Amino acid sequence: MSDIKRYPVKENIGLTTLVNNDQYEAMYKRSIDDSEGFWAEQGKRIDWIEPFTQVRDISFDEHKVNINWYKDGTLNASANCLDRHLATRGDQTAIIWEGDEPTDDRHISYKELHGEVCQFANALKTQGVRKGDVVCIYMPMVPQAVVAMLACARIGAIHSVVFGGFSPDALAGRIDDSQVKVVITADEGVRGGKTVPLKENVDEALTHPSVNTVEKVIVVKRTGANIDWHRSRDIWYHDAIAKESKHCQPAEMRAEDPLFILYTSGSTGKPKGVVHTTGGYMVYASLTHEYVFDYQEGEVYWCTADVGWITGHTYLVYGPLANGATSLMCEGLPNYPNINRVSQVVDKHGVNILYTAPTAIRALMAEGDAAVTETKRHSLRVLGTVGEPINPEAWEWYYRTIGEERCPIVDTWWQTETGGIMITPLPGATTLKPGSATRPFFGVQPALVDAEGNIVEGVGEGNLVILDSWPGQSRTLYGDHERFMQTYFSTYAGMYFTGDGARRDEDGYYWITGRVDDVLNVSGHRMGTAEIESALVAHPKVAEAAVVGYPHDIKGQGIYVYVTLNKGELSADKEVNDALVLELKKWVRQDIGPIATPDLIQLTSGLPKTRSGKIMRRILRKIAENECGALGDTSTLADPAVVDELIEQRVNR
Ligand code: PRX
Numbered sequence: 339m340s341d342i343k344r345y346p347v348k349e350n351i352g353l354t355t356l357v358n359n360d361q362y363e364a365m366y367k368r369s370i371d372d373s374e375g376f377w378a379e380q381g382k383r384i385d386w387i388e389p390f391t392q393v394r395d396i397s398f399d400e401h402k403v404n405i406n407w408y409k410d411g412t413l414n415a416s417a418n419c420l421d422r423h424l425a426t427r428g429d430q431t432a433i434i435w436e437g438d439e440p441t442d443d444r445h446i447s448y449k450e451l452h453g454e455v456c457q458f459a460n461a462l463k464t465q466g467v468r469k470g471d472v473v474c475i476y477m478p479m480v481p482q483a484v485v486a487m488l489a490c491a492r493i494g495a496i497h498s499v500v501f502g503g504f505s506p507d508a509l510a511g512r513i514d515d516s517q518v519k520v521v522i523t524a525d526e527g528v529r530g531g532k533t534v535p536l537k538e539n540v541d542e543a544l545t546h547p548s549v550n551t552v553e554k555v556i557v558v559k560r561t562g563a564n565i566d567w568h569r570s571r572d573i574w575y576h577d578a579i580a581k582e583s584k585h586c587q588p589a590e591m592r593a594e595d596p597l598f599i600l601y602t603s604g605s606t607g608k609p610k611g612v613v614h615t616t617g618g619y620m621v622y623a624s625l626t627h628e629y630v631f632d633y634q635e636g637e638v639y640w641c642t643a644d645v646g647w648i649t650g651h652t653y654l655v656y657g658p659l660a661n662g663a664t665s666l667m668c669e670g671l672p673n674y675p676n677i678n679r680v681s682q683v684v685d686k687h688g689v690n691i692l693y694t695a696p697t698a699i700r701a702l703m704a705e706g707d708a709a710v711t712e713t714k715r716h717s718l719r720v721l722g723t724v725g726e727p728i729n730p731e732a733w734e735w736y737y738r739t740i741g742e743e744r745c746p747i748v749d750t751w752w753q754t755e756t757g758g759i760m761i762t763p764l765p766g767a768t769t770l771k772p773g774s775a776t777r778p779f780f781g782v783q784p785a786l787v788d789a790e791g792n793i794v795e796g797v798g799e800g801n802l803v804i805l806d807s808w809p810g811q812s813r814t815l816y817g818d819h820e821r822f823m824q825t826y827f828s829t830y831a832g833m834y835f836t837g838d839g840a841r842r843d844e845d846g847y848y849w850i851t852g853r854v855d856d857v858l859n860v861s862g863h864r865m866g867t868a869e870i871e872s873a874l875v876a877h878p879k880v881a882e883a884a885v886v887g888y889p890h891d892i893k894g895q896g897i898y899v900y901v902t903l904n905k906g907e908l909s910a911d912k913e914v915n916d917a918l919v920l921e922l923k924k925w926v927r928q929d930i931g932p933i934a935t936p937d938l939i940q941l942t943s944g945l946p947k948t949r950s951g952k953i954m955r956r957i958l959r960k961i962a963e964n965e966c967g968a969l970g971d972t973s974t975l976a977d978p979a980v981v982d983e984l985i986e987q988r989v990n991r
Contacts, residue, residue: 342843343730345737345770348746354766355632362767362777369780376781377621377809381408384620384660385422387590388412396807398834400827403819406594407618407809414588415597415616416459416492418624419659420452421588428452431664434638434687435481438528438670440679443686446481448662451488454481454579456586459489461578465554467520469494469589472599474518474552475645476500476509476536478527479669482558482575483645484655486522491597491616494589498599498611501646502527502534504931506542508609510549512601515611516816517551522575524558525565530674537565593617599816600648602754603866604825605837605856611816612648612754619652619757620660622810626758626779627657630748631720632765637690638717640666640683642698647863648754649724652810653693657758672698677705681713681740692740693722693750695862696732700892703735710739720765722748725862726894727850733772751775751850753836754864755826757810760784761848774847781808786842787830794842801854802840803833856955858887858895863933870897870936873929877922879907884945884953885936888962888990896937898962898990900945908941915941938962938989944980946972957981964990 347358356362369376378393390411397404423430428449435444446454467473473495477483483499490497500512513521521544527534537557544552555568558575591597597616601609627633639658643649645667658665666687672680672694680702684692702709721741723733728749737747747770751761760782761775768776778784785793786800794800811834815822829835839851853859856867867885874883882902890896901922909915919939927935946954960969966985972978 342771345746345772347766347769348744355629355634356764356767359767359769362764366778366780370783373781373806377407380625381411381617381621383624384413384418384617386411386413390593390617394807398807398827398832400823400831403823403827405807405811405813407807408593408621411593411617412590413593413617413620414492414591415620415656416455416488417588418620419488419656420448420455423448423662424452427662430636430662432659433481433484434664434666436666436668436670436683436687438531438674440675440682444481451485453584454485455488455492456584457579457582458485458575459492459586460582461556462489462495462520463493464582465520465556465573465578467493467495470496471519472496472498472516474498474500474509474513474516474521476502476521476523476540477558477645478502478524478529478534478536478560479644479667480524480558480560481667482524484667487598487645487651487655492586492588494591494595496596496599498601499646499651500601501644501931502536503646503933505928506539507546508930509539510543510546512609512611513543513552514546514548515601515609516599519551520554520556521552522556522558524560526561526563528561528669530671533561533563541566541568591616594813598651600651600754602648603857603864603869605866605868607866607868607872609866609869610821610825611818612812613814613816614757614810615813618809618811620656622758622808623652623657624660626810627653627661627663629764630750630759630762630779631691631693631722633658633661633663633691635662636664637719638664638666638688639691639693640668640687640689641693642668642672642680642695643693643724648757649693652758673701677702677708678711678713681710681715684715684718685713688717690717691720691722692718693724695725696723696728697726697861697893699723699728699732699736703732703739704892707739715740715742718745720748721745722750724750724752726859727852728773730772737772746770749773749775751848755812756808757812760804760808761850771847774843774849776847778848784840784848785833786840787833791830797842797844799841799851800839801830802836802838802848802850803830804836805833807834858885858897860887860895860897860933861893865897865934869930870899870926870934873926873934874899874901874922876929877925879903879918880922882945884955884958886955886959886962888938888959888964890937897934899936899939900958900984901939901941902943902945903941908943940984940987940989942980942984942987944977944983946980946984947976948974949976951976958984961985961988962990964988
């Protein structure tokens with residue numbers, strides 16, 4: 339560990355929320371020793387309609403997990419993001435929208451956003467949406483996506499944002515699972531100069547026999563493309579709001595009323611509808627946004643994530659808006675139309691804080707200094723990363739080239755289920771080590787557990803668990819509390835299991851080593867191997883499929899697929915097999931979405947199995963990683979010859 343570089347805190351990062359590490363240590367200690375007192379105080383950072391008197395009521399008992407924060411308080415999340423800023427910063431920009439083309443942008447003040455949200459909230463009511471109804475948002479990165487989320491929050495409807503890159507089938511599954519009443523979409527999305535047929539995808543999703551709860555589809559006109567229209571069901575967004583008032587009383591919600599559902603991949607096939615509730619989530623979003631990014635009044639903050647992911651929810655919408663920040667929302671890609679787009683946007687809008695993903699950093703880094711040509715980036719003060727482990731080379735490049743060795747990097751570890759950042763440096767307080775997410779945030783008690791379930795003390799490695807609740811934690815899986823308890827609390831009784839492995843060094847710093855379950859992290863996106871496998875076996879020629887990850891320079895992990903075909907389908911002709919490989923890639927892409935497209939597919943006559951028929955993924959992973967000399971114990975294989983063939987015909991070399 340001694341060759342690990344350290345970057346001590348710099349004096350010159352500008353304004354700091356925390357003065358030094360001693361202050362962090364003291365505040366952290368207090369947050370653990372007096373959880374109740376600490377969170378009671380922090381709870382006051384948001385506006386309550388009826389103030390809470392109870393702070394926490396938690397059970398991590400694996401059979402009756404029950405998580406409550408600020409239980410008897412009432413509030414409205416949209417009022418916390420909008421109304422409470424009107425008096426002091428109504429004319430300040432809430433959202434800077436930067437279009438796909440650099441010539442396209444828009445500033446929306448808090449006052450304007452408030453008006454639009456109220457109008458659309460009223461429109462939703464007119465369309466029959468009531469408190470507790472689920473509204474699906476399947477949108478491109480346009481301001482109306484944020485308006486839609488906040489409008490749902492305003493009337494107490496639960497939003498379920500589905501990433502615009504998901505296929506009609508994936509969308510249908512998510513609509514069906516939560517009995518969505520209204521879908522909000524756009525005619526088309528635009529990214530990197532290409533269009534995405536969102537409305538067409540919705541139309542197709544709604545033809546699925548299982549989908550029968552959707553009453554209305556509200557459509558934002560983004561490109562003006564020709565789209566099919568279902569008169570009794572479809573309504574234009576601009577028509578829906580035309581006659582609505584710009585005033586809408588925010589609904590009084592209980593702290594534990596659901597704010598949103600967000601689907602994420604797990605280690606079994608069906609995506610999980612992670613539920614976040616209102617009070618604790620808002621407190622945690624706002625607190626972490628302020629401390630982790632050292633956010634200061636009036637700063638321009640840019641989170642590059644899509645609103646379809648948790649990062650977009652917490653750190654593009656709820657956290658920054660609760661804090662009255664100017665949040666930049668970018669429709670396009672980091673390298674379109676030029677590789678220096680990110681840097682250009684930073685200069686154009688004077689961005690102070692930039693939060694992005696290692697995969698984007700690596701894609702820019704691959705082009706060398708071209709990513710920063712003709713730009714100054716003097717406004718930048720803090721840089722952040724999230725979504726996957728950042729390799730030290732990418733960290734160093736980000737630090738030197740984008741941040742000119744001036745800006746601390748916050749490598750933030752967290753998950754859809756955690757609601758907000760859990761392990762992270764605090765700028766101005768934490769000495770940085772490239773590749774380490776460093777120390778736990780206030781109130782977060784991480785621990786490492788070994789194979790026997792014992793807690794590892796001091797320096798060591800193990801599975802990462804969290805010992806006690808924090809306000810941003812997910813409360814349940816939509817409609818399936820059993821699965822929630824089973825997935826997160828049964829592996830190690832009484833602890834929240836993250837699904838990640840980690841190492842802790844001599845300074846108590848955490849180094850996340852990646853998932854320990856059958857979940858891949860492709861370009862910072864979580865993909866369940868089981869989901870891809872079930873898509874593949876639905877193909878008429880496929881008998882069995884096994885999906886594993888392998889190291890990929892840009893994406894972090896690539897998707898490697900082993901496929902066995904039905905009898906007679908494996909051809910002696912290479913061209914026929916190659917065509918089938920292409921067809922299978924397209925098949926998965928259509929079934930789930932482009933992010934799930936396999937990088938490498940190996941057609942094989944068999945898979946390595948134990949005598950009881952279990953696929954030995956460990957071996958498949960090694961072969962995919964091209965580490966065929968280190969297969970480990972193969973003595974339990976039913977047919978060792980299969981492995982020779984797999985090695986011989988491996989496609990990653
Ligand atoms: O494996 C961890 C990885 O991303 C997973 C969570 O994915 P998701 O729920 O999609 O949320 C992503 C954005 C919060 C984690 O289980 N991960 C996330 N951040 C980091 C990370 N791995 C290493 N370092 C990080 N900073």
